[in-house]
Amino acid sequence: KNEVEQSPQNLTAQEGEFITINCSYSVGISALHWLQQHPGGGIVSLFMLSSGKKKHGRLIATINIQEKHSSLHITASHPRDSAVYICAANSGGSNYKLTFGKGTLLTVNP
Amino acid sequence: DAGVTQSPTHLIKTRGQHVTLRCSPISGHKSVSWYQQVLGQGPQFIFQYYEKEERGRGNFPDRFSARQFPNYSSELNVNALLLGDSALYLCASRPVVTGASTDTQYFGPGTRLTVL
Numbered sequence: 001k002n003e004v005e006q007s008p009q010n011l012t013a014q015e016g017e018f019i020t021i022n023c024s025y026s027v028g029i030s031a032l033h034w035l036q037q038h039p040g041g042g043i044v045s046l047f048m049l050s051s052g053k054k055k056h057g058r059l060i061a062t063i064n065i066q067e068k069h070s071s072l073h074i075t076a077s078h079p080r081d082s083a084v085y086i087c088a089a090n091s092g093g094s095n096y097k098l099t100f101g102k103g104t105l106l107t108v109n110p
Numbered sequence: 111d112a113g114v115t116q117s118p119t120h121l122i123k124t125r126g127q128h129v130t131l132r133c134s135p136i137s138g139h140k141s142v143s144w145y146q147q148v149l150g151q152g153p154q155f156i157f158q159y160y161e162k163e164e165r166g167r168g169n170f171p172d173r174f175s176a177r178q179f180p181n182y183s184s185e186l187n188v189n190a191l192l193l194g195d196s197a198l199y200l201c202a203s204r205p206v207v208t209g210a211s212t213d214t215q216y217f218g219p220g221t222r223l224t225v226l
Contacts, residue, residue, distance in 0.1 A: 100154070
């Protein structure tokens with residue numbers, strides 16, 4: 001069993017829909033990251049969370065430390081949001097070891 | 111400011127060969143980490159270097175090695191390449207300003223290695 005599990009693996013939405021991607025982890029963490037990866041490989045860091053909630057534009061990330069669960073929400077989705085979204089848990093403390101989920105492939109259709 | 115840069119962008123090797131991948135962190139970033147991403151999977155942690163010392167190692171064989179130079183750039187070396195080493199190799203840097211574990215990592219574009 002992976003230490004970091006994401007769901008769903010694939011998600012197709014219509015433009016404008018509200019999207020939720022979930023991440024559960026089984027290890028103790030110091031921070032949880034949400035990353036975006038476009039075709040071709042480049043990874044962009046969206047959020048780093050250790051508690052509560054963060055918002056950036058149409059993206060919202062939440063984390064519940066007690067339940068070891070995090071969610072990434074996209075409001076008013078757009079085709080340019082189509083990408084792979086990956087959550088990663090930093091369980092290494094100051095050694096900063098990231099354990100990644102397998103990613104969620106999001107496709108937003110116009 | 112330039113982001114994390116990696117070279118080469120693409121590389122084709124044959125089984126048994128050796129490969130060296132290079133990474134230049136963002137200016138001022140002292141920590142570099144390497145990850146392997148096999149097609150269809152999430153990245154896997156290989157190494158972390160900070161101040162030229164190895165600070166973490168993932169579950170990879172001794173064929174994988176790395177080093178960090180005084181200018182904080184880094185090389186990842188893989189010996190005796192296997193078909194299964196074909197992957198996207200990602201480098202990430204972070205500033206480690208506070209020494210805590212809550213710095214954001216910045217990823218490079220990756221080097222796509224194909225082993226034939």
